[in-house]
Amino acid sequence: MLVSQKEKGELSKYTKKERLLIDREIENLQRFFLGIVNMKEMPKALFVVDSKREHIAVTEAHKAKIPVIALVGSDCNIKEVEYPIPGNDTSVASITFFLNELINAYKEGRKA
Missing domain, CATH: 3.40.50.10490 (Glucose-6-phosphate isomerase like protein; domain 1)
Structure with missing residues (x-):
């Protein structure tokens, strides 16, 4: 959701500091969850x-x-x-x- 908002330019309403914090949050989420974003089914084990x-x-x-x-x-x-x-x-x-x-x-x- 944050990535799509960033791509659409919807984050421009925030201050520079808030955008920086949002960018850091996006980086953290991508680092932790990038492997499961494209999973089509649950793992077998x-x-x-x-x-x-x-x-x-x-x-x-x-x-x-x-x-x-x-x-x-x-x-x-x-x-x-x-x-x-x-x-x-x-x-x-x-x-x-x-x-x-x-x-x-x-x-x-x-x-x-």
Whole structure:
């Protein structure tokens, strides 16, 4: 809505400072939501790295009946996740390893 108002020139009625704040808001919204703007259907699954930290995403996925796959550490509740993957969810090397394996498995599944 803000983007269309900006394109139509409807934001010219605001002060320069207000337009700057609106531009920043547009940038933030685009950064966070650009990936889902063009989605045509709900995702088949949700993958999260730390189900404890991403508890809101997990809760929203459950409300939408979307299964959750998660890399869970010892501090996470595995009962909140349909497909838990036990592992270190704080180490960059561990996360990279699991994500690479997930990507490879996805590509293999797409080939079949």
